[in-house]
Amino acid sequence: xxxxxxxxxxGKLTGIASILYGIGSSILLSPLSFVYILPGLISIFIGxxxxxxxxxxxxxxxxxxxxxxxxxxxxxxxxxxxxxxxIVIGISLICFIIFYGYIWIGKG
Amino acid sequence: MSKRWWIFCSIGLLIFISxxxxxxxxxxxxxxEHIEPLCESVDQEMQSEIEEILNIFRAEDYGALxxxxxxxxxxxxxxxxxxxxxxxxICFLDVYGDRDLLADVNIYHSLLTFVMQADKxxxxxxxxxxxxxxxxLIQVEGIIQxxxxxxxxxxxxxxxxxxxxxxxEARESRERLEEKEKNSxxxxxxxxxxxxxxxxxxxxxxLERFMMTVDSFYIGKADLDKEIFDxxxxxxxxxxxxxxxxxxxxxNRWDPINLVEYYPSTNTSDTLDRIxxxxxxxPDYWFPREKVEQGxxxxxxxxxxxxxxxxxxxxxxxxxxxxxxxxxxxxxxEEMIERVKREHQVE
Numbered sequence: 001x002x003x004x005x006x007x008x009x010x011g012k013l014t015g016i017a018s019i020l021y022g023i024g025s026s027i028l029l030s031p032l033s034f035v036y037i038l039p040g041l042i043s044i045f046i047g048x049x050x051x052x053x054x055x056x057x058x059x060x061x062x063x064x065x066x067x068x069x070x071x072x073x074x075x076x077x078x079x080x081x082x083x084x085x086x087i088v089i090g091i092s093l094i095c096f097i098i099f100y101g102y103i104w105i106g107k108g
Numbered sequence: 109m110s111k112r113w114w115i116f117c118s119i120g121l122l123i124f125i126s127x128x129x130x131x132x133x134x135x136x137x138x139x140x141e142h143i144e145p146l147c148e149s150v151d152q153e154m155q156s157e158i159e160e161i162l163n164i165f166r167a168e169d170y171g172a173l174x175x176x177x178x179x180x181x182x183x184x185x186x187x188x189x190x191x192x193x194x195x196x197x198i199c200f201l202d203v204y205g206d207r208d209l210l211a212d213v214n215i216y217h218s219l220l221t222f223v224m225q226a227d228k229x230x231x232x233x234x235x236x237x238x239x240x241x242x243x244x245l246i247q248v249e250g251i252i253q254x255x256x257x258x259x260x261x262x263x264x265x266x267x268x269x270x271x272x273x274x275x276x277e278a279r280e281s282r283e284r285l286e287e288k289e290k291n292s293x294x295x296x297x298x299x300x301x302x303x304x305x306x307x308x309x310x311x312x313x314x315l316e317r318f319m320m321t322v323d324s325f326y327i328g329k330a331d332l333d334k335e336i337f338d339x340x341x342x343x344x345x346x347x348x349x350x351x352x353x354x355x356x357x358x359x360n361r362w363d364p365i366n367l368v369e370y371y372p373s374t375n376t377s378d379t380l381d382r383i384x385x386x387x388x389x390x391p392d393y394w395f396p397r398e399k400v401e402q403g404x405x406x407x408x409x410x411x412x413x414x415x416x417x418x419x420x421x422x423x424x425x426x427x428x429x430x431x432x433x434x435x436x437x438x439x440x441x442e443e444m445i446e447r448v449k450r451e452h453q454v455e
Contacts, residue, residue, distance in 0.1 A: 021311040031256065032361070039316030046313060092314035099322055 004061050007074060011054025018047030042088060049081040147199035158197050165212040174235045177219065182229045191220050195403050198372075207374065208243045211265035211351070214371045215248055218261050218353035221369055222250075226259075226357065244272035255359065263353040267375050269345045326362040334366055341368040344409045347416065348431060349375040370405040382430045389445045390454060393426075394419055423448050 026040030056073045063070045150158075164172045180186055194217040201210050215237070223230050233251040240246070248261040266272050291298065312320075338354055345352040355367040380400065386393055394415045399407035412419075419427045425436040426448055438444035448454070 018311055021308075025316065036319065039313055039319055042313050042315055043311065089314050092318045095315070095318045096321070099318070103325075 001061065004057050004071065004074070008054050008057035008061055011050050011052075011057055013054075015047045015049070015051025015054055018050055019044050020047075022047055046081070046084060046088075049077065049084060053077045053081065147196065150196045150199055154193060154196060155200070157193055158200060161193065161213070161216070162197065162200070162209060165209055165216075168237075170235050170237055173216065174232050177216075177223070177235070178231050180223075182223060184224065187220050187224045191217055191224075194220070207265060210371075211243060211246055211263060212237075214265070214351065214353060214369070215246060215261055215263045217371075218263065218355050218367075218369045219248070219250060219259070221353075221367055222259050222261075222355045222357060222365070225365060225367060226359070240272065240275070242266075242272075245276055257358045259355065259357045261353050261355050263351070264342075264345065265351045265371075265373070267373060268349075269342065269351065269373075273342050273346075323361075330358075330362055330364055334364065337366045337368070344368075344413055345370060348409055348412050349373060349379045350405060350409060368406070370409045372405060378433065379431060382433065385441065386426065386430060386445075390448070423451070 022040045022043030022045075024040075025043060026037045029036035029040065053074060056077050057071075060070045060074055161176075164170075164176065180190060194213050197213045198210065201213075219235070231253040233253050236249045236251070238247045238249075244264065244266040246261075246263045246265065248263065250259040250261070252258060262276075264272050334356060341352055341354050344350070350370040351373040352371065353369045355365070355369070357365040359365065383393075383395055387395055394412070396408050396411035399405075399411060416427075425438065425444055428434050428436055429441070429444065435441070435444060438447060
């Protein structure tokens with residue numbers, strides 16, 4: 001139960017931090033170009049997922065059901081977060097490859 | 109004996125003064141011959157317009173300059189007319205006596221070059237002139253309404269641009285050193301900044317990291333391009349004895365506007381005299397007469413940059429004489445010309 005309390009606390013805290021960072025980043029970088037809002041929005045979305053994990057952990061903690069099934073919603077939210085992170089990492093990796101390839105071709 | 113001595117001295121003094129006055133006249137005529145190509149086309153109306161502009165600079169009324177620039181119709185034709193007015197201002201100024209006024213006129217000309225290049229209806233909030241101690245390097249900031257970035261102009265106006273250029277470099281290096289010394293200790297600000305930076309790294313998502321990498325790559329490239337442009341402009345002006353303005357505008361951070369405008373300096377007139385002297389003996393020698401007659405100093409600099417190595421290969425001493433006013437091996441100009449003619453079998 002101590003573990004689920006930690007997920008509850010840190011899920012919410014890191015979620016809020018990520019949301020605030022995303023908002024700040026979008027506001028500060030938007031004058032440069034509208035494209036710069038995109039990473040901020042992703043940070044807000046990731047923050048939202050983290051916060052949701054924290055909330056699901058709270059529900060599981062308060063639940064009277066002592067079976068493993070009670071923590072399934074937490075695991076489901078966590079799997080969604082991992083999937084979103086995986087997609088973002090994949091897109092970034094493809095972008096890096098295209099960018100360095102473009103520079104390499106440009107040099108050639 | 110004493111009376112005769114006084115009469116002799118007085119006559120001597122009169123001759124000396126009149127000789128000096130004639131010398132001034134010679135300088136003015138010499139300038140008119142080379143670097144005042146547009147003066148014949150200046151009519152009364154243009155003259156009064158030029159006087160109006162010159163009065164703004166005489167009064168150092170940069171607010172009036174801003175208003176004039178803002179009221180100007182932003183079409184190629186009207187900007188071109190205003191530029192032609194400024195190019196004709198040299199007809200009413202002495203390159204030696206009115207050096208500062210001429211620098212101001214050239215800066216306004218550079219601002220118009222930028223407005224023409226920027227290709228939009230630019231309105232200025234304020235134009236700030238910051239000259240150095242000797243008015244050899246004038247830094248100008250044109251604050252544009254509704255834009256984050258300002259246009260910057262560095263105008264070098266000196267007999268030799270080397271001195272203000274190197275002074276600026278030294279001053280900037282000194283400022284960087286002072287900044288480094290100031291930030292060398294451990295301070296609360298530095299610690300907080302480090303903490304924020306670590307938090308930023310941790311919270312940054314990979315897509316943001318990618319965008320920052322691309323951004324810093326293109327900004328770094330633009331900075332290096334600007335540095336190269338700045339140095340090349342200086343080298344050209346320095347080689348061919350010209351004054352110049354470097355105009356920069358970071359409106360597009362990845363592809364900023366970098367422009368250069370060359371202008372005749374007090375040294376250009378002397379250089380052109382030496383070139384004419386050489387052309388009398390070697391009529392086929394490199395000289396962009398058309399560019400000089402049109403007052404196209406950018407064209408003049410481009411022409412000599414293109415043919416610099418040809419001239420050096422043809423004869424280094426001749427090149428040095430024209431642009432550096434020094435004789436390397438020969439004792440006189442005649443001796444050098446004779447040698448060049450002999451070596452290249454010129455009649």
